[in-house]
Amino acid sequence: MTRRLLVVGLGNPDRGDDAVGAMIARSLAGRLPAGAALRERAGDMLSLIDDWHGYDAVICIDAAAPAGEPGRIHRLDAARDALAPDLAFASSHAYGLAEAVALARQLGLLPRDLVIYAVEGLGFEAGAPLSAPVAASLRVASERVAAEAQRLARHGAAAQA
């Protein structure tokens, strides 16, 4: 039986590299396993806890704060590992992705599999396009998420580890 899969692109599509989550999500239209849901979410990340209710597996794609290697693609198994407290995603709101995951874990509301792909950003100016290093990593990031989606639809994230 196929597992219920959700892929969510996170971030503000009008703020430089914060758009990378939405852009990767858009690139995945038509390339996900049959029955998988594809969604974008900007702003309030607490609503993610509702978004992933009822799904066996979820992939979140977000921009990570600059750490010296823009365009680098990070893969995190959030259902298995606690996110490092100093992990910085790009959100100015009181609750970002890391807080939503920590709260859901505390409340027992995490999906069985939750994998986060985070692309390290360079600039987050309002109205700016993607930076060159992030734009250059788009295709590879999209392919990795597509492959992860196929894997998660068939097996759990542990199969990747």
Next chain:
Amino acid sequence: MATRKTIRVDYLARVEGEGALDLHIADGKVTEARLNIFEPPRFFEGFLPGRSYTELPDIVARICGICPIAYQMGAVHAVENAFGVTVGGQLRALRRLIYCGEWIESHALHVVMLHAPDFLGYPDAIRMAAEHGEVVKNGLFLKKTGNEILRILGGREIHPVNVRAGGFYHAPTRADLAPLAEMLKRSRDIAVDVVRWTAGFPFPDFTQDYEFVALRHPDEYPFNEGRLVSSRGLDIDIAEYENEFEERHVAHSTALHSVLKKRGAYLVGPLARYALNFDRLPASIQALAREAGLGPVCADPFRSITVRGIELVYACEEALRIIADYDPPSGGSVAVEPRAGTGYGCTEAPRGICWHRYDFEADGVIRAARIVPPTSQNQPSIEADLKGVAQALVDAPDDVIRGRCEQAIRNYDPCISCSTHFLKLRVHRA
């Protein structure tokens, strides 16, 4: 020997946006409390001129992801005021319903997720959830209910797109609203529990002599309409706002400070609305407030958490009433014909009055815009509270003062992003 010290918070958590706080203490007296707002100005009033009134609701919705309806409602009421349009009946009721949604999602987020941990001694709602998991889950359900109202009436949860001058681009059917009623019934019961839960919190002994300012309507708890009144006799049409209030630049904040020209600091938001409109609440909610230890006026800013709970109950009940009475209109909006003129809008955002004025050309193009958000209006009162709260604890260790001051700021649910328009605390002792 004279002693001085400074306590500083460089970044305040559990608020929307970024700011800091500086406290100066000399010889056992708090000499200064400054709320430093350093978010960059956003220039909405600068780029609205030249745009059409038809674009206005969608542009101002972008001022805030938490309270976009406040900005949209202020804007469309100002447009209609300028063009001589009146929106009544079911369309007016739908505007109250979408505002209920915004109050529910905003108040639920603040009361349960941001403010309650202060009173129970947790650093955040995540740690609080370990022992109060059901309350947190219920808070998330309340918030979801508010978001759902925005999604169904506004087209989407964040920065809704269905609001226009004259009404809505699309009016919902009865079937669209039916699932909301089921969520609202459960949310109303949760909100009553939230009132009782917060009423049992430990509150510091602290009240202030505020001048409350809020809208007052002849027969409704206010959302979109009413006269602007205060607890010290102000009673004006919203068009007269600039005669009585002014905004001042202060060096330590990118947000303007609003004051009453004649009397200085004033308070907007839940405490003000409640004190000036207690008699407009249904008897059952008045009784709940009394059961929670509130009189018809509450001047304790820490108890604002319970007053927000009361407003959550009201918003759920009002939304249920509107849905039960809903008779879909034949169209989503009434006709709007632009003309040259000036229009005013003033509505009750979750954090207090949000005032708008626009000048329009004959073709409806905006010539000038002015928007006064609630958090900038409350800044002088926040600083006065900080001084009072810190003075009562002046001999306590700095981290105790710092914690209480952060809690005092969160009493206001400040939306710093809107106010620039927020927080880091520095206590200066020497």
